[in-house]
Amino acid sequence: MRPEPEAALSHHTAVPRPRCAERIGLARLTRAAEAGHDLRPLWRRLIARLLDGSIEAGEGLDLSLIAQLLGDKEAGLAIQHAILSSHQLFRSPCAAKPPRLRVLALAAATDMGSNTPIEFLLESSGIELTTLYVMPDIDWPDWLPDHDVAIVIASDSEDCRGALDKIAQAMTHWPRPLLNPPQRIGNLDRDKLHGLLDGIEGLEIPPTTGASREQLTEISLSVLSPSDISVGISFPIIVRPRGSHAGKGLAKLDDAAAVESYLGAHPQESFFISRFVDYRSDDGLFRKYRIVFIDRKPYACHLAISDRWDIWYLNAAMAASSDKRSEEAAFMRTFDSGFAQRHRAALAGLSKRIGLDYFTVDCAETKQGSLLIFEADNTAIVHDMDPQDVFPYKVPQMRKVFEAFAAMLHRRSGRPCEAAA
Incomplete structure (x- = not known):
């Protein structure tokens, strides 16, 4: 897997074929969709190229993403499967030439939400990103594009297990530093996370267990109770x-x-x-925090505030409330001396046990003051797409996160930030 030139002669023609297919990528396409741009004209052009056989591999992967952004996940995954069966290496746009660093991301062939959306983290960094889709039924390439550091971006989901296993087998002879080892990613599944984090000072995580449809049916018939499936679970x-x-x-x-x-x-x-844990604050509102860990250090990502327990940022109507936004701005501004200090032991404990170089945690505070963990994963989106006129405080915070991520990559690669790969 030594680095080789990035072009090879096609078996059918004497025209050099690029090793790494160029693409628009997830960040730019998602940003365009969020800004209200109509992706359907581009979809139609690329579909026509797909049907007449002239589509390039990078265009095909972009077409897969557009289909998913337009709500047709099934078609998007079918297109992706067709493209990845013959081409697995893709290069995202880079803000600097030559790049300041070269990163190889190891992804799984899954939907757009089940790999780390790393493009958002690197979009303005001047770091070149190449993504290799690791296919369980396709051999490793006999070469790898030159890179300074690699990072596993596949998730703990079931359809990523084959890719994670294959990466784990190759880790011992990987030619460069490799971040987010696959064995640790597998610990993030909901039914494993409780066992991993249980007992950390100042941290609460309710046990989560798998249940079959048959078991839930028996609960619905009162043949079983929730505690019959797992001790400590009740209505x-x-x-x-x-x-x-x-x-x-x-x-x-x-x-x-x-x-x-x-x-x-x-x-x-x-x-x-x-x-269920009732984590309402004294004012009757629920607050869910997203924290991102970069090289063991926590950073504020967002705070969602709502009158409903099943809260995530998109249903919290943060844009409609200046009071909510003021609280979120204060949370970000005082994070190091406030939230992070208040939960110092819990945050340090979970970071050590999870052991990943990059991951996120969705959490809350219980009425007793403990850190309540909902989930941890390596694929939650961390972005700067919120409108700046409504959320002006997010720009400097997200810049801090992106810079910390880039600095970690430089540090782990052994190259100073000003050096090119």
């Missing part, structure tokens, strides 16, 4: 389909009748359940 319970993210399928169920109704609306065969 009300939190349930979600296994593998779901961003609150999809998440529900609080108060009794057996609610379980029956939930199953009627969710056809999945496998779920996670846990006990």
Whole structure:
């Protein structure tokens, strides 16, 4: 897997074929969609090229992303599968030439939300990003593009397991420093995280256990109780389909009748359940914090405030409330001396046990003052797409996060920040 020139002769022509296909990439396409730009004309042009066989590999991967951004996940994954069957290396746009550093990201062939959205972190850094999609049924390339440091961006989801296993087998002879080792990513699954973090001072994490559809059906019939599946779980319970993210399928169920109704609306065969923790503040509002850890140091990412427990940033209506935004701005401004200091022991403990170079945590504060952990993963989006006129305080905070991430890559590569790869 030594670095080689980035072009090879095609078997069919004497024209050099680029090793790394160029693409628009996730960050630029998502930013355009969030800004209200219509992606359908680009979709139509690329679909025409796909159908007549003239599409380039990078264009095909962009087409897959556009389909998912337009809401057609099934079509997007089908296009991605077709592209990745013949090409696995892609280069994202870089803000500097020559680049200040070269990073190789190891991804899985999955949906757009199940790999670390690393492009957002590097978009303005001058660091070149090449992504290798690791395919369990396709051999490693006999070469790797030149890079200073590698990072695993595949998630702990079921469809990434094959890629993580394959990366783990190759780790011992990887030619460069490799961040976010796959064995540790596998510990982030919801039913494993409690066992990993349980017992940390000042931290609370309710046990989460897997439950089959048959088990939930028996609970709905009062044949079983939640505690029969896992000790310490009782009504009300939190349930979600296994593998779901961003609150999809998440529900609080108060009794057996609610379980029956939930199953009627969710056809999945496998779920996670846990006990519900009422984390309302004294003013009756719920507050969910997203913290990003970079090289063991925590940074504020966002604070969502809502009157509903099933809160994530998009349903908290932060843009509609100046009071909420003022509180979020204060949270970011005073993070190091406030939140991070208040939960110093808990944050240090979970960072050490998780052991990843980069990951995020969604959390809250209990009424007793403990840090309540909802989930930890390496794929939550960390971005600067919020409108600056509404959220002016986010720009400097996100810049701090992005700079910390770039500095970590330089540090771990052994190259000073001003050096090019």
